[in-house]
Amino acid sequence: MASNDSRLRIHKEDDVTYVEFVDRNILDEANIQRIADEITGLIDAEASPKLIISFANVDHLSSAALGALITIHNRTKQKKGQLRLADIDPQIYEVFTITKLNKLFEIHETAEDAVASFA
Amino acid sequence: MSDSRSQPRAAAHVSVPNDPRALQAVKEEVLAAVSERAYPEAAAFAIRLALEEAVQNAYQHGNQSDPARTVGFEWRIAEKSMTVTIEDEGTGFTPGVVPDPTDPERLEIPSGRGLLLMRAYMTDVQYNDRGNRVTMTYERQAP
Numbered sequence A: 001m002a003s004n005d006s007r008l009r010i011h012k013e014d015d016v017t018y019v020e021f022v023d024r025n026i027l028d029e030a031n032i033q034r035i036a037d038e039i040t041g042l043i044d045a046e047a048s049p050k051l052i053i054s055f056a057n058v059d060h061l062s063s064a065a066l067g068a069l070i071t072i073h074n075r076t077k078q079k080k081g082q083l084r085l086a087d088i089d090p091q092i093y094e095v096f097t098i099t100k101l102n103k104l105f106e107i108h109e110t111a112e113d114a115v116a117s118f119a
Numbered sequence B: 001m002s003d004s005r006s007q008p009r010a011a012a013h014v015s016v017p018n019d020p021r022a023l024q025a026v027k028e029e030v031l032a033a034v035s036e037r038a039y040p041e042a043a044a045f046a047i048r049l050a051l052e053e054a055v056q057n058a059y060q061h062g063n064q065s066d067p068a069r070t071v072g073f074e075w076r077i078a079e080k081s082m083t084v085t086i087e088d089e090g091t092g093f094t095p096g097v098v099p100d101p102t103d104p105e106r107l108e109i110p111s112g113r114g115l116l117l118m119r120a121y122m123t124d125v126q127y128n129d130r131g132n133r134v135t136m137t138y139e140r141q142a143p
Helices: A029-044 A063-078 A090-098 A111-117 B020-036 B041-062 B114-121
Strands: A008-013 A016-021 A050-054 A082-086 B011-017 B070-077 B081-087 B124-127 B133-139
Touching (some): A016 A029, A029 A050, A029 A063, A050 A063, A050 A111, A063 B114, A082 A111, A090 B041, A090 B114, B011 B020, B020 B041, B041 B081, B041 B133, B114 B124
Parallel strands (some): A016 A050
Antiparallel strands (some): B011 B070, B070 B081, B124 B133
């Protein structure tokens, strides 16, 4: 599949992989599945993945998107990797609070803070 | 279904195929009608999220992603409140037996948060006895 089909912007710096969403709304089930598959591929490609997912561009997400993030979290944990979420708008952060997923994910204000948190 | 490019209807009753594009068109019309009533941004965020969850439940869990089935919508958007009803052709479910997804033991389970979000963001969420029709109301708070 051509890389320009991706709904993600991905770049790597040292041993850290940065992921950003192209779309402002992470709602569409088919898109969410593609995003989850792509990020899972990034995790599987690393022996000990260090991944930062930035929500800087995101205005809306659904429970299906949260489900994909949980799957990504579980996969990272299986590989003894480290996952950080960053740049989450207060309105979106409230969704994490309501679902108590702020207790499951390690969330940082900025990607810079997230990088500094890696062991 | 009306032409989605025309003026969004403040009140309507429609039935559309259980197809993501058809469902998307109805969601957009409802949200456009909300936008026309100048609901605050937080209200629009809440309604979009709850609508997304309810329609996804109807499409996937109720209608089992079957394109031969339909989803019925009824909405009324007024200055102070909006109500939307979504009905699928599934066998229904019992909302009271849905496990609490915020239970620490269940946090790593990827599914089961839609109903929680609908209830958190809307003023009222009611199911019929069969559990295949949900009515959600959002009441605007006084400024």
